[in-house]
Amino acid sequence: MADPISSVRIGNPGGEVVKSAAGKEWGFLETLRGAMDQVTELQGTADAKATAVLNGSGMDVHSAMIAVEKADLSFQMMMHVRNKIVQAYQEISRMQF
Amino acid sequence: MNLFGMLELSGGAMSAERQRAEVVTSNMANAETTRTPAGGPYRRQLVIFSARRTPEFPMMLAGLRNASARGVRVDQVVSDPAPPLQRYQPGHPDADAKGYVAYPAVNPVEEMTDLLGAVRSYELNAAAVQAAKNMIQQSLDILR
Amino acid sequence: MSMIDTPMTAVLGHFLDLSAYRESLISSNLANIDTPGYRARDINFRQELDRADSGEMQYASFSPLATQVRGLIERPDGNNVSLERETLLLAETQMKFNIGVQVLRSEFHRLSSAIHEGSTS
DSSP states (O other): OOOHHHHHHHTOOOOHHHHHHHHHHHHHHHHHHHHHHHHHHHHHHHHHHHHHHHTTSOOOHHHHHHHHHHHHHHHHHHHHHHHHHHHHHHHHHHHHO | OOHHHHHHHHHHHHHHHHHHHHHHHHHHHTTTOOOOTTSSSOOOEEEEEEEEEOOOOHHHHTTSSOOOOEEEEEEEEEEOOSOOEEEEOTTSTTOOTTSEEEEOOOOHHHHHHHHHHHHHHHHHHHHHHHHHHHHHHHHHGGGO | OTTTSOHHHHHHHHHHHHHHHHHHHHHHHHHTTTSTTOOOEEOOHHHHHHHHHHTOSOTTSOOOOOEEOSSOOOOTTSOOOOHHHHHHHHHHHHHHHHHHHHHHHHHHHHHHHHHHTTOOO
């Protein structure tokens, strides 16, 4: 079965429903990419700070904990966005039926 | 300085105060010692404290911390230069030609006060250790 | 970055940084309570917190100014550390740090709820 994301990207001609759905898709995808970038960045910071605490280089524990929590929250947000996208595609699939 | 560094700092201070207490106790124990292997009466000992620059953490070197935390250490243990107390005891084995015996220049009241001071300071720094420990534990609680 | 980095988390982060730093100065003062010539040091907490929160400088470089405490009585050996003052501040700073942590936790819980708001599945 064709991957819904790639078919939209290529601009698969399919009629009004798909095109307007494509507009909506981009919004979600941009958000998802942004969320993923944020997760990567925050996770990197959290890892660096946690390591710094453990190897005794003078990092505050609370500072590392805050970084870990932020990374975790951004991950949750990314998952939330991903779930919304999946839901949206499921709706679209039903529409095309 | 981070909280782990503070544990070390306060722990070091406790160690310094303990050394001070040991020296004072030694003075008190030897207040009447008229002869020593080195010759002459016991000489009263003193500790000299000095502020210690704490080790530079890499983060401090990067300018991310104002490296101004100061520990303490016992710089030296020195002998009190004060002359021994002379007491007239002609029958004493350690009496000199004139019948005087040299005793350590140790004042028991002064030593006791010093000891109490060392104990109090030791307790203060123990409280600081607890404070740092408490804050570290609280920090971990940030993650629920 | 916008949703996770709220003003609250930034302020609380600075608050905890400064509280921990202040604690290190108090510990230094207590460690040197018997050191001849040692002068007690502290930071102007309010001022440093305002400076950090105003964002006027890139606070990635954390550099609060440790200054000498005024109004202390100097002993014959030149040491001016006050037992009462440091003990009080030790307890107070600890408590404030704990409060900061609790508020930060509730802020993170709030963010977590906001993320999961409207989840039907």
